[in-house]
Amino acid sequence: MVSTRTPGRPRTRGRLIGRSSTQAHPAAVPHGALPQGARRTRRRFGAGTRPFPRQRGDDPRPAAPGFPPPARLAAMRSVQLLGCAVAAGWAAAFPLVSDLPNQRLWGTVAAPSYLLAGLLCVVLPRRHAARAAAAVGLLGAVLLPLALLAVHGRHQSEVMVVERSAHLLLTTGSPYLPDPAVVTDYNPYLPAMALFGLPRCLLGSNSPLTLVLGDARIWFALTFLGCLLASWRLLRPSRDRATLLPLTVLTASPLIALALAVGGVDLPLIGVCCLAMALAERDRTIATGLVLALACSLKWTAWPALPVAVLLIWRLYGRRPAARAALTAVGAALAVVLPVALTQASVLREQVVRYPLGLTSIRTPAGSPLPGKVLAGFGPTGHTVSLVLLTTGGAAVAIWLLARPPASAIAAADLLAAGLALAFTLAPAGRFGYLALPVVLVIWPRLAAGRRRSALPEAQRCLLRQPGGERGVPVPS
Numbered sequence: 001m002v003s004t005r006t007p008g009r010p011r012t013r014g015r016l017i018g019r020s021s022t023q024a025h026p027a028a029v030p031h032g033a034l035p036q037g038a039r040r041t042r043r044r045f046g047a048g049t050r051p052f053p054r055q056r057g058d059d060p061r062p063a064a065p066g067f068p069p070p071a072r073l074a075a076m077r078s079v080q081l082l083g084c085a086v087a088a089g090w091a092a093a094f095p096l097v098s099d100l101p102n103q104r105l106w107g108t109v110a111a112p113s114y115l116l117a118g119l120l121c122v123v124l125p126r127r128h129a130a131r132a133a134a135a136v137g138l139l140g141a142v143l144l145p146l147a148l149l150a151v152h153g154r155h156q157s158e159v160m161v162v163e164r165s166a167h168l169l170l171t172t173g174s175p176y177l178p179d180p181a182v183v184t185d186y187n188p189y190l191p192a193m194a195l196f197g198l199p200r201c202l203l204g205s206n207s208p209l210t211l212v213l214g215d216a217r218i219w220f221a222l223t224f225l226g227c228l229l230a231s232w233r234l235l236r237p238s239r240d241r242a243t244l245l246p247l248t249v250l251t252a253s254p255l256i257a258l259a260l261a262v263g264g265v266d267l268p269l270i271g272v273c274c275l276a277m278a279l280a281e282r283d284r285t286i287a288t289g290l291v292l293a294l295a296c297s298l299k300w301t302a303w304p305a306l307p308v309a310v311l312l313i314w315r316l317y318g319r320r321p322a323a324r325a326a327l328t329a330v331g332a333a334l335a336v337v338l339p340v341a342l343t344q345a346s347v348l349r350e351q352v353v354r355y356p357l358g359l360t361s362i363r364t365p366a367g368s369p370l371p372g373k374v375l376a377g378f379g380p381t382g383h384t385v386s387l388v389l390l391t392t393g394g395a396a397v398a399i400w401l402l403a404r405p406p407a408s409a410i411a412a413a414d415l416l417a418a419g420l421a422l423a424f425t426l427a428p429a430g431r432f433g434y435l436a437l438p439v440v441l442v443i444w445p446r447l448a449a450g451r452r453r454s455a456l457p458e459a460q461r462c463l464l465r466q467p468g469g470e471r472g473v474p475v476p477s
Contacts, residue, residue, distance in 0.1 A: 077121055080130060084137075090254045093140070094358045102154055102262040106145045109256060113140020136253035145261040150212045153205070156263035157184050165189070166197025174340060176347045183364070188356045189265070191340050192297035196220060196268065220264035225251065227271025228444060231278035234450040235409055246447050255436050267434065269298055270440050273305050273416065277445060280309040280411035285321045288313065290327025295327065297336040300352060301434075304419050306330075307398075311405040312412040356411060358383065358428040369418030376428035383428055390426040397422060411446045417441035 091114055094107030117140075118135035124132055151154060164185050165175035172442060174196040180186045196216045200295040203214035212218065225247065232243045259267060271294040279288040288309055295302035306329055315324035341348055347462035354360050358376055375386040406412035424434040 002017065030051065035204055040411055041383070051271070064349075071466075077126070077129070079122040080133065081118050084114050084121060084133065086120065087137070087141075087254050088112075088114035091205075091223040094258075100156075100262075102149060102156060103258065104259055105148065105154075105195060106261050108143075109145045110141035110149070110254070113137055113144075116140070129251075131245060134248040137257075138248050141254070141257040142260055143417070146155050146217065149261060150215045150217065153211065155215070158247075158263050158265040159216050160184065160420070161187050162189065162193055162265060163197035163200040165194040166201050169194045170201055174344055174347075176344060176349055176351055178344070179342060180351065183362055186351050186360075186362070186364075188352055188364070189299055190297045190337055190352060191298070192336050193265070196223075217260065217264045217340050220267045221260050224264075224267035224271040225277040227268075231274045231409075232276040234275075234282050234284075235445060236450060250440070250444065250447075255439060259433060259436060265436060266299075269295060270437050272298070272327045273302060273437065273441060274413065274444050276305055276309050277312065277409040277412045277416070277441075280312045280325070280412065280455045281316065283313065283317050283321060285313060285317075285325040286328055289325040290332055292325070292329035293332030293336070296333040301420065301423070301437075303414055304397075304423075308401065308406065308412050308416045308419075311401060312409070315405045315407050349390045356429055357387070358367070358425075370425050370427075370431070372426040373431075381401075386426060386428045390423060391420040393426055394419065408449075410449060413441040 052205075088111050089143045091111035095104045095111075098104050098107070105334060107225050113136055117136045120133045120136060121129045161184065168177070169175045171190070175188050175189075175191050177185050196219045199219060200214040200216065203210040205211045205214060228247060228250075229243055232247070251260070256267070272291050276288055276291045277297060292306050292309055295305055302467065305323075306326070310329075313325050337475045350360060355362075355364060358364060372386040375382040397415070401419075403413055406415055420441070421435060421438040424438070426429075
């Protein structure tokens, strides 16, 4: 926690939940470390004030004996073999059940690579098994199918939509077709998504090299990997910054590998949401605002990340840093979206809002047997029920967010993941691929921070802000 007031001057009622004081516990501050006024304030408000209300998942007791930490659990051969077997079964199911040729090709190539990775986990020495298996999985489940599909110009329709939107943006000033007639004419993304199609416009597709380098999937993947790497560097203790193996395993998993090989349009959104939560925890207010602006101008489903990150900054660092982050995010996002909204408001509403919700005459092909999609299949009444449930669930998550604002990047990512999972489950046009975003939000911040629980260590959150506005050193715990 960071104090934003002048030492010796009592603060008004606490933010959001009426706390009378947010002073650090005296046990965490050695005698003489604070000015005299600050010691008087601490005695005035009482020594037993807890700095933060407990968050869900915060447990002051040590972990149960006999339960290994995640790093040791992942190093077990049995766990590695089980993961490879599950991944191989997942990939092998696509050639049997999918009616999309690109997904069938991915499953045909990826399933043997996962089986080979599992074999390496068994036969190689322990110190080499995990890295060798991760490398084989990355090669067989990501690089090889991506190269095969890119060289032949095969991809899911959203890649073509993004590349076409970049061409339209350069030629007409708008990334949207004015009168869509078929499914592929619709562009359900906000204007910033067209940036990933610019390499195709600049490089063309005259040779195999430019055909691959101009593919929007390459830039989706690079943005995703760069954001996850940056969030790891922000959250991980400085003594341990080995990111290669965890990032390789996550990328080679079917959760990411399939999306990266055939489409990958949601990968940048996953990366920027993880990065925004990490920046918010580290009090990088301007950077947080800019990253949130990018997220909010890619897809409207990223908008819940804005209040979550702003409330995290408010909770940890005070009102002014939170206001700076919010104003930066809103201002930059409006600068991107507002020109199109003013000139083509009806087109933006039709393609970005109504089309994903299934309210247009041409329905989106996205679909899975999720509750919202099943309800929408019963006609107008079921569609209305799905939207009502979606709105009710969003309101419930918003109330929970205001009542229990997050105190760490892990807690913020958990709240965002819960809201997005609920939205994707109840949306009339949801599909299983969308759930990769909440899953990665739950997994990656924990891997990066090296802890399972959502509470920040006391030494990280109890920082002293000097009267002149400069931040001091961490208060020892």
